[in-house]
Amino acid sequence: MKNTRTALPLSALALLALAGCGGDGDDLRLDLTAAEAQAVCADMVAKSGLPATTLTTRYVAAGTRRPGTATNGDFLGGHCVVTGSRDARTGVDGKPYAIGFELSLPDRWNGRFLYLGGGGNDGTLRDTSLSSSISIGTPSPLGQGYAVVSADAGHQGTSASFGADPQARIDHAYNAHDKTAQSAKALIEWRYGKAASYSYFSGCSGGGRQGMMFSQRFPSYFDGITAGAPAMRVSSGATVAAMWNNRKFNDIAPAGADGKPVLSQAFSNGDLNLVADAVLAACDAGDGVVDGMVQNARACQFDPAVLQCAGAKTDSCISAAQVGALKDVFGGPKTSAGQALYAGQPWDPGIRDSGWRAWTLGTSTTAAPNSRYITLMLDALRNEFFTPADPGFDALAFNFDTDPARMAAFSAVYDSYSDDRLAAYKARGGKLLLVHGMADPIFSAKDTADYYERLAANNGGIAATQGFARNFLVPGMAHCSGGPATDTYDSLQAMVDWVEKGVAPDTIAARASATNATFPNRTRPLCAYPKFAKYKGTGSIEDAASFSCEAS
Template sequence: MQARTFPASASAAAILLLLAGCGGGDDNSAPAAQSNATTSILASSGCAGVTKVSLPGVTIQSATEVAAGTVRPSGVTTGDFLPAHCVVRGVADPYIGTDNLDHAIGFELRLPTAWSGQFMFQGGGGNDGTLAPAMGTNTGALAASAGTGAYALARGFAVVSTDGGHQGTDAASYGKDARARTDHAYNAYDRTAQIAKSLIAQYYGRNAEHSYFLGCSGGGRQGMMFSQRFPSYFDGIVASAPAMKVSSGASIAAAWDSQQYRAIAPPDASGNPILANAFSNADLALVSKGVLDACDAKDGAVDGMVQDPASCGFDPAVLQCSGAKTDSCLSAVQVSALQKAFAGPRDSAGNALYSSWPWDAGISNAGWRSWKLGSSQTATPDSRYVTLIQNAMAYEFFTPFDANFDIFKFNFDTDPARLAAYSAVYDTYRTTDLTPYTSHGGKMIFFHGGSDPIFSANDTIDYYKRLATTAGGMANAQSFARLFVVPGMNHCSGGPATDAYDGLAAIVNWVEKGTAPDSVPARSTASFAGRSRPLCAYPKTAHYTGSGNIEDAANFVCQ
């Protein structure tokens, strides 16, 4: 396919048509797979035989056998090793873009010798651009407590990952090329799924019996994209902290918050504001305590967690100093900045441009700071809003791209229109009719941290409510989709939370055993030693029964 470029004068509608015409497009058919093979590669020639497979547009670069008892997942230093498996790496559809850079869809597929018959697509995140080891990353921080056993590969799944169709995490490395932008939106994932299913069928001599997708953040968006564009590909999807409105909502909120907080930040010796110092760690701890004072006891247990942050009516005005600023109070400008930021971005006419944010105790965690404020003690900020979101907006989300974009100069009246064309292709919040996905029994689980600093849990709650309306009511929606808000959790994991939970087991049990998850067992990995809680399917939340150890999930019910 010939690469395409967008002239600066192109209209949004014309650009949308060009983008929609690239790549795999909307395809409801299942990926091609070679089923019922008479002789499997595994039986005939083993791992090395994969290098001889011929697929259109695909180059198998390597197929390496990994012996049992020799490799653990990255970051796991003790305990069990991964089972024997074959690591296949390759590229698909290489081309030279209009940006004169080499582009291709990179993938890694791991094929266990003792295969369970299950397949998992491991979602990416951020700007993608790197090929993560396809070991089957689970949800939350489960690996921190469960180690190797948390990974799908250790459970016998074949697992695939992709770099999203480009090499390099800087959006400038792909955002200037129309085809690369489309690959990152959906085509790279479509192609990777097709390639993986075909290789699996040839390697084992049979198709996967059940197929799953798990991802967080950008990976959560990818899961939602599959349910909408390619609804036949997966039986179960887990979309955590889904970036469903990233290119036209959360990115605007990133600009809004950055501007609100920098406007009150103390200056350096030259008079330039230091964003990280808009709030000290003591200030954020004070806000966290204020939230807990106002809302912690509502679930029956004073335990440092707000089980229903969406219902917390906290107002930071109660923390405002009556005199000089001290560590025990907030200045008037700090209070005002928090109120404006948590209410969500608006244009000059007062129209909301993204959702509000729930008040939750995780605001004092390092994960919240890293996204909103950063830690740089200079006038050059290092918040992830600036280092990641500004970069993505400049080179991918804007049409045409704008290499000189400054997030602190985003215009909330005129700049949202510059995001519209790509949002129509990339964002996934608009589609609430999932009938093509659910008609073959497809199930979906959402997880979202109450203190997520980049994608608001309120936005996912809003989507779930709209999903229920389209489905004809909450009961109908719960027959195929469940939402779990994780109190205190930051982005994907971390925070004062019970952030270790097995989303893979939850979706497998639902798809293969018909057991819908009314609750998901969760444990704390850091903040609360020995604590467990049930994560409750929305709209229910966990409540203490009034007796027994408050560290034990057995003494909480979902209501």
């Protein structure tokens, strides 16, 4: 049964506490029966006292639901799902806006709070029964007793058209996350009668950017932040790269029946397999064993010209135009004067993964592309990253000399790459984990490594910086997950062990996902940058125990 009502002002919270309805030291509400927990869940609507907030609550009894849409595995314990809508208003574009969030509060709380980051253009609520998008396939934090919140970032719907409203831009950048964190912490304290002992953030892509934003704008909020594939330069660098890559691939794409380029056919799957195999031939053995993965990425040197056809294009080679496009794309976008606008991409056999194609080339068989560079990044560029917005902008018209300047104003509000000291977050004792897939086709792992190097330079070197911030690169992994990789690992538990036990993660245990046909049952250690997993010389190449973390 759902309960919906506008919450009382915060001044009511103290009165309710005095009445024995929360917050009193003798009434911690940590060990309630299911019936009592359900009653408190319903009471939250009228008694929790959040300002300008409408709440809806739903109690989920123990043993009635599994995480997400799972049809097998462990059931969740009893928990209260709180859906909130805060600061409702009408935008300058005449559309309704509000800061939406979902908070799940377990009956058997472990004293921890977890904020799940979003992604894309946001506008939806991540299921709080699931794990973080940078720990897919690991146990549900809610099932482990975490209080878990997610946010829609201040607008509803996945289109970037909200960029027409200035406040919606600010909400998306940081304000909605600030308000969500505050709301969640207040509700947690009301529900359990005390604040969380530890607070964590975990997210990937846009969620990674949100984590970095918290470390800089609100450094006191979280004890530990995990930022996967952090979109730190999305509105000033990665989107420029997306337009550059789209142009380079479109320029060599064969024409369809209407005479227009078909982007997806710039490279066939067979062509991408050739490139992946050639990368492996050049770099696979650099980690001590030929195992289909490039662990020692920093030492990898590859030139796609080795695949160039001597004559006509065949299935065993790629054309000169294709070689040129790959060099341009992996070299990164530049101005006409040769000034770099974003990091290039590392060479990795994950180029053959379907996730890499989905972002760069798509699968459309017509001249209307469906790559995520166009369906997602162009939408964000037109409506949010350009100031003012330019809803009709043509991706192929992007001017690499002049258009980046149109992105600078919003970058100053939205991007999170310029603070490479993190002084306040370090001073409060916060811990930071950066995690990035080497085959990520939108946010370059090179850019994250560059940020980490700058962070280290400003904090006494890598050894000193590892006391509060560590970087993990995942060979073969595409954007946040997928690819020929060991892409399943519990980064949240690694963070908890670091924050609560002082056990800094030199390695993170990783395995191939259950659906990985390339490396079934493979395990590997993920190594803290700049080390990589090197084969010891003996033992199964499928077993993490056969590898140790060594300097490149």
